[in-house]
Amino acid sequence: MISNLSPGDEWPDYYRGYRLRTNPDGDIWWQVYQGTDRLFLDPTPDTLLEDLRSIKRLGGRVRITEDNDVITRIEDGDDYSDVYVGELTLTGKLVPKDDPSYGIDVHPTGLTPGDVWPSVYDGAKYSFGGDRVWWKHPGTHKRHPVKTALSKDVHTTLQRHKPRGGSFRVTPWNDVVTLVENPPDPSKTQDQLHELPRVVKNIIVMRKKRGVEMLPIYVGSLDDTPIEVREPRSLTSELTPDEQAELDSWAGSLGSTTETNPDDHRFDDDPEDW
Secondary structure, three states, rough: OOOOOOOOOOOOOOOOOOEEOOOOOOOEEEEEOOOOEEEEEEEEOOOHHHHHHHHHHOOOEEEEEEOEEEEEEEEEOOOEEEEEEEEEEOEEEEOOOOOOOEEEEEEOOOOOOOEEEOOOOEEEEEEOOOOEEEOOOOOOOOEEOOOOOOHHHHHHHHHOOOOOOOOOEEOOOOOOEEEEEEOOOOHHHHHHHHHHHHHHHHHHHHHHHOOOOOOEEEEOOOOOOOOOOOOOOOOOOOOOOOHHHHHHHHHOOOOOOOOOOOOOOOOOOOOOOO
């Protein structure tokens, strides 16, 4: 977390994180993607909501980074500015208003890599391919290389379950989750699906009906946060010695080519909205 910021200060980092929404009445909830179903956060972080209302009187959307910083966007002329709101350790339950008895844990525990994720699928979104990891700017669509190294266990697990690459999420408590088409242990997965909370089962069904036929699984946990990113390469960027050597080597090996299967590189596996 960035300790020298106060509510309302400009956010100096990139905009990402677990998504929540608020209103002037002091409610805070996670919304089911493009739907209207809401799961309300319990207990309510009243101090944080007061800080948010001092910035955005009507409330609105916020993000919680993997380092527990809460950020939002406010209108700034014809554009938007990213603003710091405060800090929040996300705990408790997400509760449907019509029947609180079906509330689910915000932060599931006791999981092992490959387990079905028993809560909502959300968090800061990153992508990987081979050894490369990046954050994609939602406005420019440029890929910003991730500077912070993922733990070996997390990277290995991602590559095992998604050998063609893809996207993953990092929660505010540093868990890594991803969507997979082929669960690592179908029999175990079937048992875990049967035991999932009713709310999570319905979210998976909704996702499936909208064409996202993948299951959320737990990958592992990160040790180093926040996740830092670099500026993307531009056409005027100087090549490093390694890049120049690689380019020279590649130029010397040019010759016959083979057709590339477009399915070998897939990064549309985790739609932001559907």
